[in-house]
Amino acid sequence: MTSHPDYWNRFYEDETRPGWDMDRATPLVAEVLDLALPLGLRPGSELVVPGCGYGHDAVELESRGFSVTGLDFAPLAIQGAMHRYGDRVRWSQADWFNTHLGPWDGVFDHTCFVAMDPARRSAYVEVCAEHLRPGGLWLVAAFHDVQGRPAPPHEIPMLEMRRLAEARFEVLHLAEAQQSHPRRAGREYLLVARRH
Numbered sequence: 001m002t003s004h005p006d007y008w009n010r011f012y013e014d015e016t017r018p019g020w021d022m023d024r025a026t027p028l029v030a031e032v033l034d035l036a037l038p039l040g041l042r043p044g045s046e047l048v049v050p051g052c053g054y055g056h057d058a059v060e061l062e063s064r065g066f067s068v069t070g071l072d073f074a075p076l077a078i079q080g081a082m083h084r085y086g087d088r089v090r091w092s093q094a095d096w097f098n099t100h101l102g103p104w105d106g107v108f109d110h111t112c113f114v115a116m117d118p119a120r121r122s123a124y125v126e127v128c129a130e131h132l133r134p135g136g137l138w139l140v141a142a143f144h145d146v147q148g149r150p151a152p153p154h155e156i157p158m159l160e161m162r163r164l165a166e167a168r169f170e171v172l173h174l175a176e177a178q179q180s181h182p183r184r185a186g187r188e189y190l191l192v193a194r195r196h
């Protein structure tokens with residue numbers, strides 16, 4: 001049950017460093033900011049990283065001048081983030097669907113949307129919109145190719161992503177990622193969308 005924290009916590013228990021963890025921020029933080037800053041995202045804005053895992057992306061965003069909340073519902077993810085990075089960002093052990101923190105100016109979404117059960121995608125888009133201030137940005141890295149793996153992450157075609165996002169957002173950018181980690185090169189794309 002990928003919608004339950006126990007499912008994810010087990011990976012952190014079993015492997016200390018789960019397969020998806022790259023021990024550093026994704027290079028897509030820089031690529032996304034290059035897109036979002038000209039669209040009005042200002043340093044100092046409040047960002048949230050749902051499904052932050054060990055918190056590398058959250059801390060990278062903080063080091064680039066944002067006020068960041070790293071959120072994950074797996075207790076061992078948040079413990080690992082605090083162990084690595086202390087209180088450089090605000091950490092929250094919470095379910096993205098239920099948190100009462102926020103609203104935020106931006107959601108940086110790297111390997112959280114794609115971790116969802118596809119049946120929850122519409123609800124997930126709704127929740128992202130609800131957690132954003134009007135005009136806020138949803139910044140997403142998603143996979144269009146997971147090399148046939150059945151478990152999360154799940155792939156989602158760009159056209160389907162556009163359809164889902166347009167329920168609550170104006171799509172400003174949707175294109176192949178250029179700066180993926182080498183292990184993911186050619187399989188990721190970026191969405192930048194503004195809340196209506």
Ligand SMILES: C[S@@+](CC[C@H](N)C(=O)[O-])C[C@H]1O[C@@H](n2cnc3c(N)ncnc32)[C@H](O)[C@@H]1O
Nearest residue numbers: 008021051052053072073074095096110111115
């Ligand atoms: C594939 S991992 C990616 C972690 C991190 N973003 C990274 O790239 O290292 C997905 C993360 O999302 C978290 N997650 C999944 N569903 C969640 C939810 N509803 N609320 C909060 N966190 C969630 C899991 O606990 C897990 O840490």
